[in-house]
Amino acid sequence: MHTAEHLYHAWHDAAKNRDTDGLIALYHDDAELESPLVPIIMQRDDGTLRGRAEIRAFLAEGARRRPNEWVRWYRDARYYTGGDILIWEYPRQTPDGNQVDILELMQHRDGKIYRHRIYWGWFGTQMLIRSALAKQEAAE
Template sequence: MTTSTDSEILHIYEAWHRSVTNRDLDGLVSLYAENAILETPLIVATLPEHGDGMLVGKQAIREFFAAGLRQLPSNLGRWYRTGVFFANGKQLVWEYPRQTPEGDQVDLVEVMDIAGGLIAHHRVYWGWVGFKSLMATATRQAAQP
């Protein structure tokens, strides 16, 4: 994997957050490489046919985010983050912590492998509040005919 520049890493850090909070599908998808991989349990809740929680390719990632932006309430998370991130030129990591100045939110850790200024592999790890939110979503979906 090639090393990305500090400005490329900072661009992904800022643009990903801005795109997801503004529900900007095109902006969000533009940050991913053509053959990017996305792994998150939310895939199973949003696109149940992808039961392994992993998507490969920009088109599949687009479909996931499009479905998520349509189906999920905008208040799923407050999208508060501290401004602290870690990067080494190949990987970018930051947290959406449970505790915020406004109260609890869905807690996530975003881990992205960056290559050539684009997201090559994106993994989302869910904390306890996020896990309970995912379980509630799964329960609601199971109850629907």
């Protein structure tokens, strides 16, 4: 199986099943992960995690906070790859209603993820904004 195809299936299966050990095994020791959830979950200003220890902490906390009604893990069987790039989408519209709309972009090297960027669509971004405003109002 080609690296991109392996990562496409293995990452999704481990994430869906909250398998932090399985997920972190897919990352290079010096990997980077960027997501708008990093500042929220890790309570920091920077949205970039560096190295497996930081990424593991983020993935473990994300798994702990689920289930979430907006995370349905729906995707079709399409992914895009070229060179060391792998891309796929979790679209907003699913057969069971809306979900957080995310685009996963990974760069791989030596069969492992070394750069992972997660881009949120308008629906998920609006959810993040509402959540942040609600926390701000509760703190006031």
